[in-house]
Amino acid sequence: MTETRYFPDKIFVDKQSLTFSLTERILKKLAHIPVEIVPDSDDVIAHFKKERDPLGEGKKHMLITRQKGDFVKPCPCTPAYLGCNYFIINADINCPLDCSYCILQLYLSNPLITVHANTGDLWRQLDDFLDEKHNRFLRIGTGELGDSLVLDHITARSTEMIDYFRSRPSALFELKTKTLNVDNILSARPSDNTVIAWSLNAEKIAQKEEQGAPTVRDRIEAARVVAERGFSVAFHFDPLILYPGWEKGYEAVIDALFTAINADCIAWISLGSLRFPLALKDIMRKRFPSSRIIYEELIRGEDGKLRYFKPLRLQLYKSVVDWIQARSGDRVPLYFCMESGEIWKKVLKKEPKGKEAIEHYLSLPFGYGR
Amino acid sequence: MTISSITCNARQGRFCCHQGFKKVSSCLSRFTPKKTSLRIGSMELKETELHRINFKDDRFRISYFVELDKLKRSIAECGLLSPLLTTPRDGDLVIAAGWRRALACRDLSFSPVPCFILEEPEDGKVFLLAVLENLAAKDFNVLEKAVVLKKLKAFGMEEALILETYLPLFGIPQNLSYLDDYLAISEFDAETKAFIHTRNVSYPVIRFLLELTREERAMLIPHLRYLGQNKQREFLEFLLETSQREDLSVREILASDAIADVIQSEALPSAQKADSIRLLLRKRRYPSYSAREEAFALALKNMEWPEDIVLHHSPFFEGEEFSVRFAFKKDAEFKDKVQQLHTIAATNRITELLKTISHD
Numbered sequence: 001m002t003e004t005r006y007f008p009d010k011i012f013v014d015k016q017s018l019t020f021s022l023t024e025r026i027l028k029k030l031a032h033i034p035v036e037i038v039p040d041s042d043d044v045i046a047h048f049k050k051e052r053d054p055l056g057e058g059k060k061h062m063l064i065t066r067q068k069g070d071f072v073k074p075c076p077c078t079p080a081y082l083g084c085n086y087f088i089i090n091a092d093i094n095c096p097l098d099c100s101y102c103i104l105q106l107y108l109s110n111p112l113i114t115v116h117a118n119t120g121d122l123w124r125q126l127d128d129f130l131d132e133k134h135n136r137f138l139r140i141g142t143g144e145l146g147d148s149l150v151l152d153h154i155t156a157r158s159t160e161m162i163d164y165f166r167s168r169p170s171a172l173f174e175l176k177t178k179t180l181n182v183d184n185i186l187s188a189r190p191s192d193n194t195v196i197a198w199s200l201n202a203e204k205i206a207q208k209e210e211q212g213a214p215t216v217r218d219r220i221e222a223a224r225v226v227a228e229r230g231f232s233v234a235f236h237f238d239p240l241i242l243y244p245g246w247e248k249g250y251e252a253v254i255d256a257l258f259t260a261i262n263a264d265c266i267a268w269i270s271l272g273s274l275r276f277p278l279a280l281k282d283i284m285r286k287r288f289p290s291s292r293i294i295y296e297e298l299i300r301g302e303d304g305k306l307r308y309f310k311p312l313r314l315q316l317y318k319s320v321v322d323w324i325q326a327r328s329g330d331r332v333p334l335y336f337c338m339e340s341g342e343i344w345k346k347v348l349k350k351e352p353k354g355k356e357a358i359e360h361y362l363s364l365p366f367g368y369g370r
Numbered sequence: 371m372t373i374s375s376i377t378c379n380a381r382q383g384r385f386c387c388h389q390g391f392k393k394v395s396s397c398l399s400r401f402t403p404k405k406t407s408l409r410i411g412s413m414e415l416k417e418t419e420l421h422r423i424n425f426k427d428d429r430f431r432i433s434y435f436v437e438l439d440k441l442k443r444s445i446a447e448c449g450l451l452s453p454l455l456t457t458p459r460d461g462d463l464v465i466a467a468g469w470r471r472a473l474a475c476r477d478l479s480f481s482p483v484p485c486f487i488l489e490e491p492e493d494g495k496v497f498l499l500a501v502l503e504n505l506a507a508k509d510f511n512v513l514e515k516a517v518v519l520k521k522l523k524a525f526g527m528e529e530a531l532i533l534e535t536y537l538p539l540f541g542i543p544q545n546l547s548y549l550d551d552y553l554a555i556s557e558f559d560a561e562t563k564a565f566i567h568t569r570n571v572s573y574p575v576i577r578f579l580l581e582l583t584r585e586e587r588a589m590l591i592p593h594l595r596y597l598g599q600n601k602q603r604e605f606l607e608f609l610l611e612t613s614q615r616e617d618l619s620v621r622e623i624l625a626s627d628a629i630a631d632v633i634q635s636e637a638l639p640s641a642q643k644a645d646s647i648r649l650l651l652r653k654r655r656y657p658s659y660s661a662r663e664e665a666f667a668l669a670l671k672n673m674e675w676p677e678d679i680v681l682h683h684s685p686f687f688e689g690e691e692f693s694v695r696f697a698f699k700k701d702a703e704f705k706d707k708v709q710q711l712h713t714i715a716a717t718n719r720i721t722e723l724l725k726t727i728s729h730d
């Protein structure tokens with residue numbers, strides 16, 4: 001396995017965040033990197049937004065600041081399609097990997113790799129949130145507005161989070177990554193309610209569209225090691241992308257996955273096809289001119305986002321599900337991210353009544369909801 | 371007397387054209403505008419013969435597409451009420467602001483003309499004055515913004531200052547890639563600029579034009595000029611995306627049989643030709659979806675679906691629902707439509723239709 005770990009060219013520290021212990025830990029760890037203390041992080045963000053490629057420049061710089069809003073939010077999902085009742089923790093924002101299809105290019109107004117260092121507030125907000133939910137089962141994770149592990153060699157957040165959720169067994173905590181940055185995970189004691197998940201794709205898509213990310217084969221190997229350590233693992237085939245030769249590409253990855261990892265260690269596999277708001281198309285065209293993925297037959301879905309014309313999605317999903325089930329039977333729960341009831345029914349032969357039903361379905365293997 | 375009071379008086383008609391100007395001008399001596407952040411040189415108001423103006427020197431010109439008829443009529447009747455702003459360069463006067471007025475006067479051989487003569491050696495400062503003078507009177511269009519940004523850069527203004535000050539002033543997002551786009555727009559050939567001006571082309575369409583070569587634009591503009599803004603955008607989007615998708619040049623796509631037939635057709639009027647090409651490009655860009663639409667239309671035709679009852683599928687066939695719409699005025703009409711639907715429902719024609727467009 002080979003991996004180049006991320007280190008920023010420069011660190012900006014919001015003056016009010018200097019005294020947080022996470023800030024001190026990062027600055028100690030990255031003592032070789034230039035640091036600038038800034039009175040107001042908004043000025044730094046405004047400066048980067050004027051660059052020709054704010055996103056590309058932002059990725060080279062880290063901002064340590066405080067989360068002024070809520071750390072914990074419901075996953076926004078998308079209107080008119082089925083959600084899964086997931087909750088997200090916005091601890092670190094943005095991602096040094098540069099995937100052509102990444103929604104964060106459009107979604108985030110701050111282009112810098114941002115670490116929210118007020119972890120005291122994070123724990124307090126998580127306590128309040130989980131108490132308010134009266135210890136009902138829920139799924140929660142950090143991988144929505146950034147990769148959960150890409151900064152872990154700098155922040156060591158993963159172990160703190162795993163330890164926190166160990167005492168909160170009603171929550172199923174997920175770390176979602178494309179990286180091989182699992183040293184901290186491997187040194188942590190496995191936890192029944194933590195799942196380490198990898199985003200997978202066809203190797204060709206990973207090479208062409210996921211700049212900075214390790215090969216898919218290496219991701220599967222990292223997952224194998226983590227599973228061997230005793231953690232549950234999960235996989236997200238998202239976004240599934242149509243390209244010439246997609247059938248061979250996805251079948252090969254699924255084959256490699258089940259050759260390396262016993263299906264019983266897999267908590268779930270999610271599937272989602274390429275989808276994005278119209279405005280992302282211009283960004284992708286500009287930032288990734290050699291990418292061809294936006295030129296497939298993408299129509300406007302019921303949520304206004306572009307997605308593959310339904311017969312193409314059905315063909316893609318049915319093939320991938322067939323390959324997965326041919327290797328694992330029904331042992332791995334499969335679910336769709338942001339898809340319609342019709343797709344669920346036609347591909348998975350299930351008709352979930354809503355997001356609570358999907359949440360319930362995914363919780364069963366963990367002994368919840370029985 | 372101040373400059374503003376002269377303008378004010380002139381507009382109120384107290385001074386009659388040149389006579390009035392002479393009266394005002396006699397009140398004036400050389401003056402230096404006060405409290406300006408530009409710190410420009412001194413200015414003098416003078417009557418100047420048109421031949422002293424070098425019309426070939428357009429270093430400060432912003433608008434290249436000007437409509438002069440109304441202004442010429444006004445000057446012919448009332449004279450030139452607002453002086454030009456000029457500055458001496460190489461023995462001639464160069465127009466800083468008032469190009470439209472100067473061109474109208476030239477067409478009318480209206481000379482002499484009132485001119486402010488600005489003694490300021492720095493082109494950058496004169497141009498800024500011209501920009502601010504123009505901005506006070508009107509909003510710039512895309513082409514004018516492009517010219518201003520190009521000239522600000524050419525006169526040595528730093529990118530950072532343009533970004534900080536002038537992009538927001540023109541309502542352009544403060545990002546260097548926008549500046550790049552506008553600088554590229556300023557380099558468009560004359561035909562493209564004329565098309566943008568005459569058809570008031572929208573910025574999203576201009577962005578597509580930036581992706582084309584001059585030769586490609588020359589091939590397309592004769593068709594685009596017959597389409598509205600949305601259809602222009604669609605035409606170019608379908609074309610450029612097909613070009614990427616099929617790895618073919620714009621020329622190759624336009625030369626394909628179906629499109630070439632339309633282009634060469636002598637029967638089709640230009641506007642219909644342009645729209646037909648747009649539809650052919652759409653079909654080629656979205657082959658599966660277009661095939662499904664055609665199958666749906668054909669199925670309706672084959673089942674002899676009544677023409678005055680509209681059966682809609684969901685947008686892009688994404689949803690599972692269909693809707694039926696009909697209009698009626700009288701009870702009998704309503705009953706007739708319902709009866710027609712009842713007849714259809716009694717057969718298996720709807721089942722057949724759904725099968726035709728099934729995604730399974």
